[in-house]
Amino acid sequence: MNTDISRKKDEFETLLCFSKAIAAARHRSDLWEIVNEQLLENIGASYYTLCLINEDAVTHSPFLYSAEKKIRTVTGENPVMHLKHPVHDGIFNKAIDREEPVVFDLRSLIRQKNVPAYVIHWYNSGVKEMMLIRVCNGKEPKGVLYLYALKAGVFTKRRYGFFTSIADQLGTGVSNILANEKVELQLEEIRQYKIQLEQENRYLKEERKKDRLPADKTVGRSAAIRNVYELVEKVAASDATVLILGETGTGKELIAHQIHDSSPRRDKLMIKVNCAAIPANLLESELFGHEKGSFTGALDKRIGKFELADNSTLFLDEIGELPPEMQAKLLRALQEKEIERIGGKAVMKVNVRIVAATNKNLEEEIVAGRFRSDLYYRLCVFPITLPPLRERREDIPALVSFFIEKYAVGSGRKITGIAPKALQKLKAYSWPGNIRELEHLIERTVLLTSAGIITEVSLPSKNTMLFSRPDAETQVRSLADVEREHILKMVRLSNGRISGAAGAAAKLQLPSTTLISKMQKLGIRKEHFIDSGKENG
Structure with missing residues (x-):
């Protein structure tokens, strides 16, 4: 009698401490630590798995579990533990359908047909006895708590009430954690949206600066x-x-x-x-x-x-x-x-x-x-x-006036315009750098001008190597580029054919295998000589 009273007192104190810890848990890692550090030794189990019914209502998966009494993440263990298992696997559904715990002897269970893979996993780990307890959120079954012992006779019927109370506490803790995870997910979405707004704001500031x-x-x-x-x-x-x-x-x-x-x-x-x-x-x-x-x-x-x-x-x-x-x-x-x-x-x-x-x-x-x-x-x-500036020279006076006003205001100078002779000089220039070159020249000229009107502009000396626009005959090209262009031209003239009398290989007087090898070496692919959606034989 005294032994029973002492046991019930210990169980009550264990449940009280467990309940307080569960109420403070906000993350799965908190729950792992509570179960592993506070509970396993008090219930005589060596390992545990808490499995929840998935959203599809036909499979269940581990929510958290222990291994060698160490806290583990759900991504660092045996692959068997991460698989989705059917709710009706002959083990899980028996516990879901009963209010009291269900105990299995693994040596007997392993001899049955179609035993779930996780049972084999735990049997190979040395587990002798397994108890399953239904976990509910209120009255609605949400999953099953598996407790594993390395020796038989640990899970006695007189302690069923204690085990059921533990499962009830876990059900409350899991519900709180899932709700917290949902809130954190929403907060993360808000944080990402805030980041997006900040990025857009940065872009807006940069655009305004321009x-x-x-x-x-x-x-x-x-x-x-x-x-x-x-x-x-x-x-x-x-x-x-x-x-x-x-x-x-x-x-x-x-x-x-x-x-x-x-x-x-x-x-x-x-x-x-x-x-x-x-x-x-x-x-x-x-x-x-x-x-x-x-x-x-x-x-x-x-x-x-x-x-x-x-x-x-x-x-x-x-x-x-x-x-x-x-x-x-x-x-x-x-x-x-x-x-x-x-x-x-x-x-x-x-x-x-x-x-x-x-x-x-x-x-x-x-x-x-x-x-x-x-x-x-x-x-x-x-x-x-867009036309180059040399093809719209009549716009140069308006562009010059705009840039003078812009940079004169920016530099605090009172410059009202440009002398006709200087403007004529700008209109006669070829402007290889186009409007950007004109803008930079006016900005530099404004900074160098002390009078109220620009009378002189300093144009760059003509450098044919820098400013001339080389045509196809004067460009320096590699032999590979010339060979590539010639092969492409022949393939196109052959309507995409490589071999045969009318193929590109015949026109180039090459074996088709040699031509294919050259095309591969030069990176010539089908899309380079056949338009999208139009293929020739």
């Missing part, structure tokens, strides 16, 4: 630039992809801003990516983002520019510099309108309007095998070619 020309205040009235403005006006209201072409310094980014600022997406910030300024190994993360720990140095989750530009415009500057491996990934994002972060498992739909720009001749890049033809056609839905 003090760019407003979309409704264009400079220049030449026929060439008016044609550009008319194209911008026609395409801005749509979601069509725009490819802006033109020499360096012609104002491609300004036109991209004007397209965005005149579009229905103007209330959101236009996001810019300079494809030439980002290392190739970081460009995928820049565009699509990454999950924490997805690669070395990924210390936190990162939102990519595509995700940041959702429901807005993404400006891909210097698109001609995009590495070949990224061209395929960009093409997929444009075609499917969806992205996936590096290391992520979820595919995200994005509503992004693409405006791209380049100073390269992409058709020549396709011939040279450096740019995918299918990506080119995907981008070149609505091309806009």
Whole structure:
């Protein structure tokens, strides 16, 4: 009698301490520590597993478990422990259907047919006896607590009430932890949204610093630039992809801003990516983002520019510099309108309007095998070619006046204009650097001028090697480039055929195997000589 009283007193004190600890638990790691440190020795078990019914209602999986009385994460143990097992596996469902605990002798159990894999795992670990207790949230069964003993006779019937009380406490703790995890997930989503807003705010501040020309205040009235403005006006209201072409310094980014600022997406910030300024190994993360720990140095989750530009415009500057491996990934994002972060498992739909720009001749890049033809056609839905400054010289006076006012105000100087002789000198110059070169020259001239009017401008001395635009005959090209271009030309003339009397190999007077080998060596692929969606035999 005294022994029973003493045992019940010990069980009551154990339950009291366990209840207080469970009430303070907020994370699974807290629960692991409580069960492993406070409970196992008091109930005579060596190991435990707490399994919960999954959302599909037909399988169950471990929520937490012990191994050798050490705290373990759910990713560092035997794979058997992580599998989904059927609710009706002949073991789990027996405990779910009963209010009292169920005890199994593993030596007898292991002889039965179709015994679950986890029973075999524990039998091989030396477990002799296993007790299962239903775990509920209120009156609704949520899972089962498995207790394992290395010797028989540990789980006696007189202690069933004690074991059931433990399971009830665990049910309360699990419910609290799951609720807490849901709150933390919502807080993480809020934190990520805050990060996104901060990133957008940073972009906005950077854009304001640039003090760019407003979309409704264009400079220049030449026929060439008016044609550009008319194209911008026609395409801005749509979601069509725009490819802006033109020499360096012609104002491609300004036109991209004007397209965005005149579009229905103007209330959101236009996001810019300079494809030439980002290392190739970081460009995928820049565009699509990454999950924490997805690669070395990924210390936190990162939102990519595509995700940041959702429901807005993404400006891909210097698109001609995009590495070949990224061209395929960009093409997929444009075609499917969806992205996936590096290391992520979820595919995200994005509503992004693409405006791209380049100073390269992409058709020549396709011939040279450096740019995918299918990506080119995907981008070149609505091309806009910006004229160089030498083809719109009548706009130079207006541009000069604008830049004088801009930099005079910025430097605190009272400069009202430019002398006719100096202006004529600017109009006669060839401007290989286009508007950017003109702007920088005016900025420098304003700083050097002490009078109220600019009377002298210092133009750079002509350097034919630097400023001339080499044609195909004067360009220095490698033998591989020449060979590659010639092979591509012959293959195209042969409608994509390599072998046979009408094939490219015959035209080049080479065995077809030799030609195929050369094409592989030079990186010539099928998409380089066959348009997307059109294949010839």
